[in-house]
Amino acid sequence: MTDVLVVADHRRGDLRDVSYELVTAGRELADETGGDLHVAVISGTVDEFADKLNREGVDAVHTVDYGEEFNHGVYTQATTQLYDELAPQYVLTPNSVNGLDYAPAVANELDLPIVTDTVALETDGETLTATREMYGGKVETTTELEGPAVVTIRGAEWPAAEGTGDAAIEAFDADIDEDALGTTVNGFEEVGGGDVDISEADVLVSVGRGIEEEENLEIIEELADALDATVSASRPIVDNGWLPKNRQVGQSGKVVTPDVYIAIGISGAVQHVAGMKGSDTIVAINTDPNAPIMDIADYAITDDLFDVVPALTEEFH
Amino acid sequence: MKILVTVKEVATVEDEFEIEGTEIADQYLGADLNEWDDYAVEEAVQLQEAGIADEVVTVTIGPEDCEQTIRQALAKGADRAIRVWDDALEGVDLLDVEAKTEILRGVVEEEDPDLVLSGVQSGDDSWGATGVSLAEDLGFEWAAVVNHLEHDLEDGIASVRRELEGGVEELTDVELPAVLTIQTGINEPRYASLRGIRQAQRKELDVQSLADVGVDEGVVDSDLELTDMYEPESESDVTVWEGSAEETAGELGDLLRDKGVAP
Numbered sequence: 001m002t003d004v005l006v007v008a009d010h011r012r013g014d015l016r017d018v019s020y021e022l023v024t025a026g027r028e029l030a031d032e033t034g035g036d037l038h039v040a041v042i043s044g045t046v047d048e049f050a051d052k053l054n055r056e057g058v059d060a061v062h063t064v065d066y067g068e069e070f071n072h073g074v075y076t077q078a079t080t081q082l083y084d085e086l087a088p089q090y091v092l093t094p095n096s097v098n099g100l101d102y103a104p105a106v107a108n109e110l111d112l113p114i115v116t117d118t119v120a121l122e123t124d125g126e127t128l129t130a131t132r133e134m135y136g137g138k139v140e141t142t143t144e145l146e147g148p149a150v151v152t153i154r155g156a157e158w159p160a161a162e163g164t165g166d167a168a169i170e171a172f173d174a175d176i177d178e179d180a181l182g183t184t185v186n187g188f189e190e191v192g193g194g195d196v197d198i199s200e201a202d203v204l205v206s207v208g209r210g211i212e213e214e215e216n217l218e219i220i221e222e223l224a225d226a227l228d229a230t231v232s233a234s235r236p237i238v239d240n241g242w243l244p245k246n247r248q249v250g251q252s253g254k255v256v257t258p259d260v261y262i263a264i265g266i267s268g269a270v271q272h273v274a275g276m277k278g279s280d281t282i283v284a285i286n287t288d289p290n291a292p293i294m295d296i297a298d299y300a301i302t303d304d305l306f307d308v309v310p311a312l313t314e315e316f317h
Numbered sequence: 318m319k320i321l322v323t324v325k326e327v328a329t330v331e332d333e334f335e336i337e338g339t340e341i342a343d344q345y346l347g348a349d350l351n352e353w354d355d356y357a358v359e360e361a362v363q364l365q366e367a368g369i370a371d372e373v374v375t376v377t378i379g380p381e382d383c384e385q386t387i388r389q390a391l392a393k394g395a396d397r398a399i400r401v402w403d404d405a406l407e408g409v410d411l412l413d414v415e416a417k418t419e420i421l422r423g424v425v426e427e428e429d430p431d432l433v434l435s436g437v438q439s440g441d442d443s444w445g446a447t448g449v450s451l452a453e454d455l456g457f458e459w460a461a462v463v464n465h466l467e468h469d470l471e472d473g474i475a476s477v478r479r480e481l482e483g484g485v486e487e488l489t490d491v492e493l494p495a496v497l498t499i500q501t502g503i504n505e506p507r508y509a510s511l512r513g514i515r516q517a518q519r520k521e522l523d524v525q526s527l528a529d530v531g532v533d534e535g536v537v538d539s540d541l542e543l544t545d546m547y548e549p550e551s552e553s554d555v556t557v558w559e560g561s562a563e564e565t566a567g568e569l570g571d572l573l574r575d576k577g578v579a580p
Contacts, residue, residue: 011481070487072461076453095445097481100437100498101461104414104446105453113540114414116444134442134546135330139341142545143411149540182458182492189478189486197484203578227573228580245502246484254482259578262569281576283569289557292332297555299572301565311566316580 002035002125005088007079008053009096010044011070012188015052018094018153023161025121025153026092027057033125036060038086039167042078043067047169056163062086062172073181075102078174080109085172088148090128095152107150115143116152137274156257156278191246198247201230204258206249206276208234210265210286210305214242219309220264226316232256234272250275265305268293285309318470320361320370321430323421323448324354324390326383327441339410339546348382350389353436357499359506360466361434362394367468370432372396376424378406378417384522391517392509398520399424403527405534413539418450423530425455432475433496437462445498452496460491464500 006026008019023039030037036059041049046063053061064078079102083091091106093099095117107114119140120131130143130151198204205224211217224231231247238248249256250272261279266272268284268291276282277296284297285305294300301308326348334345350358364370375390376399377383387398401420406412425433433452438445452459464486465478470493479487480500491497509517527534558568573579 011485016482072449072459097462097479100445101449101459101479104448104450105459107414107446108418108450108453114444114446114450115541116414116446129544132443133549135328135341136440136443137549138330138334139336139546140549141339141543141547144542144544145540147540182495183460184490186488186490188481189488191484191486197482199482203573226580227578244484259576260573281572283572284555294555299569300555300557301569302557303562303565307562308566308569311562312569315566315570 002030002033002090002123003038003086003088004030004035004090004092005038005040005082005086006092007075008039008041008049009094009098010041010049013045015049016094016096017160018096018155019053020055020160021155021158022092022094022153023053023055023058024158027161029090029121029123032123035089038062038088040064040079040082040172042075043069043071050169054165054167054169055161056165057161058165058167061167061169063169064172064174066174066176069185070098071181071183071185072098072102072105073183074176076105076109077176077180078172079106081174082172083110090123090148091150093150093152095154099152103150103152110150112148112150113145114150114152115145117154118151119154119157121151121153136271155255191244196230196246198230198232198249199254199256201256201258203227203229203260203262204232204249204256205229205262205264206232206234206266207237207264208266209236211237214240217242219306219313223309223313226313234266234269263293263297264309266293267291268296318370318432319372319374319428319430320364321425321428321433322354322357322361322373322375322390322395323433323435324358324375324377324387325351325436325439326377326379326386327351327439329440336546336548339543341546348386350386351436351439353438353440353499353501355506356501356503357434357436358390358393358395359504360499363504364468365394369468369470374399374428374430376401376421378402378412378420380407387522388517389509391520391522392513393507394513396520398522399525400522401525401527401530403534405527405537409537411539411541411543412537413541414444414446414450416536416539417447418454419536420527420530420532421447421451422454423532424525425451427530431494432470433457433494435496435498437498437500448496448498458492458495459497460489460495461498462500463497464503466497466503
C-alpha cells in the first residue's frame with residue numbers, strides 16, 4: 001500500500017493550478033499499489049477549497065482551518081501532524097515559491113529525504129524513481145530512493161485532475177504552536193505592471209534581445225493588441241528595465257504554458273527555454289536558423305522580425 | 318551583527334557535451350560561483366557597508382579546486398571564508414539536502430551568526446531546499462526566495478519581500494536569527510576590483526574536516542541514488558515557413574485561427 005498525501009497550494013482566495021496537478025501526480029503514485037490519496041488544504045476558505053479539490057481519485061480531503069494565507073510555520077506544523085496521523089509513503093507539495101518555503105522543513109522535521117522539482121515520478125510501492133533536470137534543463141536525471149519521502153513537483157508537468165470524487169472531507173484539528181511562528185505575513189504587493197500574470201495567458205507574444213532598442217517594443221505591443229495577447233520577454237529585456245520583472249519568462253522568471261508562444265528575437269538560451277518549453281505550440285521568429293529556439297519550436301519564420309511582426313499585426317486589423 | 322553566506326562553486330556545461338555514466342564528461346565542464354550565491358554575497362557586503370553587519374563570513378562545501386571561485390566572494394568584500402572538505406566527501410556524486418544541512422549546521426553552530434544568506438538554488442543540481450532545511454534544523458526562522466531585504470534589521474526583525482509567482486511579492490517579517498534564501502535581481506552584484514582581488518589572496522580561508530565541524534563521516538550515506546543521466550529528447554521537427562514577410566505572417570495568422578486563439 002502506498003498512501004500519498006498531497007498539500008494544495010492557494011493564494012489570496014484561489015487554489016493554484018498546481019493543486020489539481022498534485023492530485024493527478026498523487027493519484028498515479030497511489031494507483032501503483034492501490035493506496036489512498038489524501039489531500040490536505042491548509043488555511044483560507046478550506047471548505048470551499050475542499051469541495052473544489054474533491055476530484056476523481058481523491059479518497060479524503062483534510063482541512064486545516066487556521067489563518068487565511070500561507071505561513072510556512074503553520075504549513076510545516078500541520079503537514080507533519082498529518083503525516084504522523086496518516087503515515088503516507090509520500091508527501092507531495094508543489095515546487096512553488098511557497099512549496100520551497102516549507103517542504104524542506106517538513107522533510108527535516110520528519111527526518112525524511114526530500115527530492116525537489118520533479119518532472120516525472122514512478123513507484124513500485126517501495127522504490128521511488130524521480131525524474132529531475134540538472135544544469136538548467138540540459139540533462140535529465142533519475143534518482144531512486146527507498147521508503148517514505150517528501151517530494152516537490154514542478155508545475156505544468158502533470159495534467160490537472162478532473163471530474164468529481166467522492167472523498168470524505170474531514171476537518172483536521174491541527175495543534176498549531178503559535179509561539180513557534182516566527183514569521184508574520186503583512187501583505188502582498190503586485191509588482192511592475194499590475195496584476196498581469198503571464199502564466200495565465202493563452203497567447204504570449206514574447207520579445208528578446210533581437211528587438212534591439214526599447215522604442216522598438218512598440219511593434220510588439222501593437223501585435224499583442226491586435227492578437228488580444230499578452231506581452232512577455234526574455235531576461236535581457238527585463239534586466240535592461242524595458243519591461244517589468246513580472247513579464248519575464250524563464251528560470252528566474254516565470255514558467256508559462258500558453259496555447260501559443262510566439263518567440264520574437266529570442267535565441268532560446270536554456271534558462272529561457274526552461275520557462276516556456278511546456279507551451280502547446282511554439283513559433284519562433286528569428287533570423288538565425290541555427291538559434292537554439294529552433295530546437296523546440298514547432299514553427300519558425302527565419303526572417304527579419306521588423307518585417308514579419310508588422311505584417312502579422314496587419315493580418316488582424 | 319554577523320552574517321554567514323553559504324556559497325558553492327557550480328559546474329557549468331558547454332552547449333555541446335557528452336555524458337559518461339551519471340556525469341557529464343569533465344572536458345565539457347567549467348566552474349563558476351553559483352549565480353544566486355553571488356547575489357547573496359552582494360547583499361551581505363551591502364549590509365556591511367551600511368554599518369549593519371560587522372563581519373561577513375562565507376562557507377562552502379568543496380574540494381581545494383574550488384578555492385579560486387570561493388575567493389571571488391572575498392574579493393567582493395567578504396571578510397573570511399570557511400571551506401569544509403574531507404576524504405569522505407571525495408567522489409560522492411550526490412550530496413543530498415540532509416547531508417548539506419548537517420554539515421552547514423556544524424559551521425553555523427560554531428560561527429553563531431545572526432543571519433545566514435544562501436542562494437535560492439544552485440545552477441547545477443537545483444535542489445532549492447538546503448537553506449530552509451538548515452533553518453529548521455537549527456531552530457532558526459527563515460524565508461525562501463527573498464528579492465528584497467530592508468537594511469535596518471532593527472528589533473531583531475528582518476523585513477523581506479518574497480518573490481511569489483505571477484508578479485506578486487509577499488511582505489513578511491522574519492525573526493532573527495534567520496536563514497534567507499536570496500533570489501537573483503535583489504541587487505546588482507558588483508565586479509571585484511583589482512584591489513579587492515589582491516586583498517582576497519591574503520584573507521583567511523579556513524579549511525575544516527567533517528570532524529572539525531562535528532559531523533560523522535556517515536553523513537555521506539544518502540537515501541537517494543542518482544541512477545541515470547541523459548539528454549532530454551529533442552523535439553526538433555520545426556516547420557519553417559518560407560516566403561515574403563506577408564506570406565509567412567499569413568501562415569502564422571492561419572495557425573492562430575486554427576488554434577482558435579485569434580481574435
